Amino acid sequence: MTNDILVVGAGPVGLTTALVLAQAGHAVTVLEAGESLSAESRASTYHPPTLEMLADLGVLDALREHGIVSQAFQYRDRQDGPVAELDLGILADDTPYPFRVQCEQSKLTPILLERLRRHDGCTVEFGEPATSVTQADDRVTVTSASGRSWTANWVVGADGASSVVRKSTGAEFEGITYPERFLVVSTTEDLAAVLPGIADVNYVFDPTEWLVLLRTPEHWRILFPTDPDSPADAEVADARVQERLRGVADLGRPWELLHSSLYLVHQRVAERFRTGRVVLVGDAAHVNNPLGGMGMNSGIHDAVLTARALVALLAGEADLDALDVVLAGRRDVALSYVRTVTHDNWKQLREQDPSARAAHHAELRALAADPVAARAYLRRTSMIDSLRPLEPAGDAL
Structure with a gap:
C-alpha cells in the first residue's frame, strides 16, 4: 500500500500531525498499536500556545466543551499552606487564551480522529503495532506485527518513548531516569472541599513527600513520589495508597478511588530528530518528567511545526534544510527549555535545605506581587517563550 505520509502512533501527537497534513491535502495513514484509542487519562493540561494551535486546527471549541478553563495555579507548602498564586490572565496581551484548559488527552484524541476521517485518503489502522521501518530509494516501508506493510514518501514516528520508529534509525535516546517512580492516583473526591482554597492546579513543596494536585473534568489526580527501593506491588497496594491519601487529608473513611498507577520517569532526548525520510515527534523524540505539564504540549508543538515544514517541503516551497532547521529548533527546545524547566520544578518541590x-x-511571593516579573515567568512556564521571543518584561525566576 502506498501513501504520501505514514504516521506511527495515534495519540494526541500523532493525530495532530496527521490532521495538519490532511488539512493541507495529503493522504495520511496512521498506524496504531492498540485496538482503539487509549482511554488512559495521562496528560491533562493544555497551555496557551497549544490552545492557539488547536484553534487553528478547528478543534479547540470541541475540546473546551469537555474541559475546565483554569486561569490560576498555586504553589503551596505541605506544612504552611499557600505560598503564591499565579494568574495567567496577566498574559492577555501575549495570547488570545490566557488560561489553561484541564482535560484528559483521551478526550482530545477522539476529536482529532473524527476530524481526520473527514479527509479523503486519510485512514487510521488500529491493532497494527509497527515492528520494522526500512528505507530505500527515497521510500520508507513500515511493517506491522500482522505482517502487513505500508510504503510512503515520509514516516513520522509518534509512537512514544519506546518508539520502534526511533530505534529503527539507530538514534540514541540520551538522558537519565529519575531514582523516584511517580505514583498517580485518580479520585472522585472533591479536593476543593477537602482542602479549601486550592486552585485547579497545585504544586506542593515538601522535602519528604512533595505533591501535585490537578483537577480534571471528572476527577482529581494526585501525583506522589515513591521510595525507589520499595517494591512496585507494595506502592500500588490499596492499603498503601490509602495511607498516602490520608496524609493529604484524613476523611475519616477510605478515599473513593478510580485508579492508581506507578511509572518510571525519564529525561531523554534523541540524538537526532530526522534520519533520511523518517522524522520523530513527541515522546518518540524526547521525554521529560510531568512537573509543569510540558510533555504533551511540547509534543503537539512538535507535531504542528514539523507537519507544517513537511507540507512546505512537499509543495516545493522549502527545501530539506528548512525542515532540518525546524527539527533542530524542536530538539533545542527539548534540551534547553522543557528539560530545564521540568527538572528545576522537580528539584524545587523536593528541596531539602x-x-x-x-x-x-x-x-515566589515577590513574583506574584510583581506584574512585570510574573508576566515573564508565566510566559516561560506556559511555553510561550519556547515558540516566540520574549519582549523586554523583566527577569523571570
Whole structure:
C-alpha cells in the first residue's frame, strides 16, 4: 500500500500531525498499536500556545466543551499552606487564551480522529503495532506485527518513548531516569472541599513527600513520589495508597478511588530528530518528567511545526534544510527549555535545605506581587517563550 505520509502512533501527537497534513491535502495513514484509542487519562493540561494551535486546527471549541478553563495555579507548602498564586490572565496581551484548559488527552484524541476521517485518503489502522521501518530509494516501508506493510514518501514516528520508529534509525535516546517512580492516583473526591482554597492546579513543596494536585473534568489526580527501593506491588497496594491519601487529608473513611498507577520517569532526548525520510515527534523524540505539564504540549508543538515544514517541503516551497532547521529548533527546545524547566520544578518541590526552601518561597511571593516579573515567568512556564521571543518584561525566576 502506498501513501504520501505514514504516521506511527495515534495519540494526541500523532493525530495532530496527521490532521495538519490532511488539512493541507495529503493522504495520511496512521498506524496504531492498540485496538482503539487509549482511554488512559495521562496528560491533562493544555497551555496557551497549544490552545492557539488547536484553534487553528478547528478543534479547540470541541475540546473546551469537555474541559475546565483554569486561569490560576498555586504553589503551596505541605506544612504552611499557600505560598503564591499565579494568574495567567496577566498574559492577555501575549495570547488570545490566557488560561489553561484541564482535560484528559483521551478526550482530545477522539476529536482529532473524527476530524481526520473527514479527509479523503486519510485512514487510521488500529491493532497494527509497527515492528520494522526500512528505507530505500527515497521510500520508507513500515511493517506491522500482522505482517502487513505500508510504503510512503515520509514516516513520522509518534509512537512514544519506546518508539520502534526511533530505534529503527539507530538514534540514541540520551538522558537519565529519575531514582523516584511517580505514583498517580485518580479520585472522585472533591479536593476543593477537602482542602479549601486550592486552585485547579497545585504544586506542593515538601522535602519528604512533595505533591501535585490537578483537577480534571471528572476527577482529581494526585501525583506522589515513591521510595525507589520499595517494591512496585507494595506502592500500588490499596492499603498503601490509602495511607498516602490520608496524609493529604484524613476523611475519616477510605478515599473513593478510580485508579492508581506507578511509572518510571525519564529525561531523554534523541540524538537526532530526522534520519533520511523518517522524522520523530513527541515522546518518540524526547521525554521529560510531568512537573509543569510540558510533555504533551511540547509534543503537539512538535507535531504542528514539523507537519507544517513537511507540507512546505512537499509543495516545493522549502527545501530539506528548512525542515532540518525546524527539527533542530524542536530538539533545542527539548534540551534547553522543557528539560530545564521540568527538572528545576522537580528539584524545587523536593528541596531539602530549609533556608533554600524559604528563599525560594519568598521569591515566589515577590513574583506574584510583581506584574512585570510574573508576566515573564508565566510566559516561560506556559511555553510561550519556547515558540516566540520574549519582549523586554523583566527577569523571570
